[in-house]
Amino acid sequence: MDPIISVEGLIKQYKDVIAVNNVSFDIQHGTCFGLLGPNGAGKTTTIEMMEGLTPPSKGQIKLFSKTLTKAALDQIGIQFQQTALQDFLTVTETINLFASFYKNTLATDTLITMCDLVEVKDRNHQKLSGGQKQRLLLALALVNDPQIIFLDEPTTGLDPHARRNFWDLLTEIKNSGKTIIITTHYMDEAQYLCDEIAIMDRGEIIAHNSPDNLLQQHFSGAIIRLPKPNLEGHTLPSGTRPYGDGFYDIDAINVEKTITELLSQGISLDGLQVKSANLDDLFIKLTGHALTGPTIDVKAGE
Numbered sequence: 001m002d003p004i005i006s007v008e009g010l011i012k013q014y015k016d017v018i019a020v021n022n023v024s025f026d027i028q029h030g031t032c033f034g035l036l037g038p039n040g041a042g043k044t045t046t047i048e049m050m051e052g053l054t055p056p057s058k059g060q061i062k063l064f065s066k067t068l069t070k071a072a073l074d075q076i077g078i079q080f081q082q083t084a085l086q087d088f089l090t091v092t093e094t095i096n097l098f099a100s101f102y103k104n105t106l107a108t109d110t111l112i113t114m115c116d117l118v119e120v121k122d123r124n125h126q127k128l129s130g131g132q133k134q135r136l137l138l139a140l141a142l143v144n145d146p147q148i149i150f151l152d153e154p155t156t157g158l159d160p161h162a163r164r165n166f167w168d169l170l171t172e173i174k175n176s177g178k179t180i181i182i183t184t185h186y187m188d189e190a191q192y193l194c195d196e197i198a199i200m201d202r203g204e205i206i207a208h209n210s211p212d213n214l215l216q217q218h219f220s221g222a223i224i225r226l227p228k229p230n231l232e233g234h235t236l237p238s239g240t241r242p243y244g245d246g247f248y249d250i251d252a253i254n255v256e257k258t259i260t261e262l263l264s265q266g267i268s269l270d271g272l273q274v275k276s277a278n279l280d281d282l283f284i285k286l287t288g289h290a291l292t293g294p295t296i297d298v299k300a301g302e
C-alpha cells in the first residue's frame with residue numbers, strides 16, 4: 001500500500017534560518033508517527049508544511065499519493081494549541097459550532113464519548129482542566145472524521161495522570177484506523193505511542209525507525225551510570241559519555257565484565273545504576289546534548 005503521507009527533500013528557509021533542512025520520510029496508514037526533538041529542532045515547521053499551513057521553500061509533500069490539494073487537506077484534522085474558542089460556550093456547543101463548518105461530521109455525542117468528555121459536556125470550556133481542554137481540542141480535530149490527525153506537543157503542561165489518559169485516548173483513536181502525526185519533546189511519550197519516530201535536531205532528521213529498532217541499532221546490552229567523581233583521575237572506559245552534569249554513562253555489552261573491569265581499575269561503584277537504554281539516552285548518544293537543558297560534552301577521556 002502506498003504511504004498515506006510522503007515527504008521528500010523538504011526545506012524551509014526563513015531569512016537567515018534554515019528551519020527544516022532536506023527532510024524526507026513516509027508515513028504508513030493507521031500508524032502513529034512521531035517527530036521528536038528539542039526546542040527549535042524544526043518539528044512544528046515540518047508539520048505545518050504537511051498541514052498546508054506553511055509553504056515549503058523546496059521539496060514535495062504528498063497526502064494520499066497526491067500533492068496537497070484542498071480535497072486532501074479536507075481529510076486531515078489538526079489539534080491546535082491556541083485555537084481561539086468562542087467565550088461562554090459549553091463543550092457540546094463548542095463542538096457543534098466547529099461541526100457547522102464542515103459538510104461531513106461525526107455526531108457530537110460520539111465525539112464527546114470518544115474523547116471522554118461526558119462528565120463535562122455541559123461545562124463552559126473555559127472551566128476545563130488542562131487534560132479536559134486537550135481532549136476537547138482533540139474532539140475538535142476529529143470533528144470532520146479525518147483520516148489523518150496532527151498533534152503538536154499535545155501533552156506539554158499536563159500532569160502525569162492526564163498525560164497517561166491522553167495517551168490511552170490516542171491509542172484508541174489509532175486502533176480505529178486513523179493515522180496520527182505527533183510532535184513531542186517527551187521521549188517516553190514517543191516510546192509509548194509511536195510506531196515510527198524521526199528524531200530531529202537543528203532542522204535535520206538524525207535518526208528514523210521504530211523506537212525498538214533504533215534502540216537495538218544503537219545500544220547492545222545495558223547502560224551503567226556512575227557519578228562523575230567516581231571516574232575522576234581514571235582513564236574512561238570506551239563507550240563512556242557524560243549524562244547531565246553529574247554522571248557518566250558506560251555502554252556495557254556484558255554488565256558483569258564491565259563491573260569487574262571498573263573494580264580492577266580501583267573505580268568506586270558507589271551510586272552505580274544499571275539501566276536499559278531509552279530514547280533519551282539515544283538522543284544524547286546521537287547529538288551529544290540532552291533533549292532539554294544545557295549542552296554537554298560527550299567526548300570520553302576529557
Ligand SMILES: Nc1ncnc2c1ncn2[C@@H]1O[C@H](COP(=O)(O)OP(=O)(O)OP(=O)(O)O)[C@@H](O)[C@H]1O
Nearest residue numbers: 014017018019037038039040041042043044045046
Ligand atoms: N516564522 C518564522 N520566522 C523565522 N524563523 C522561524 C519561524 N518559525 C520558526 N522559525 C525558526 O525555525 C526553527 C525551527 O522552529 P520550529 O518551531 O519548527 O521548532 P520546533 O522543533 O517545533 O521547536 P519547539 O519544540 O520549541 O516548538 C527555529 O530556529 C525557529 O526560531
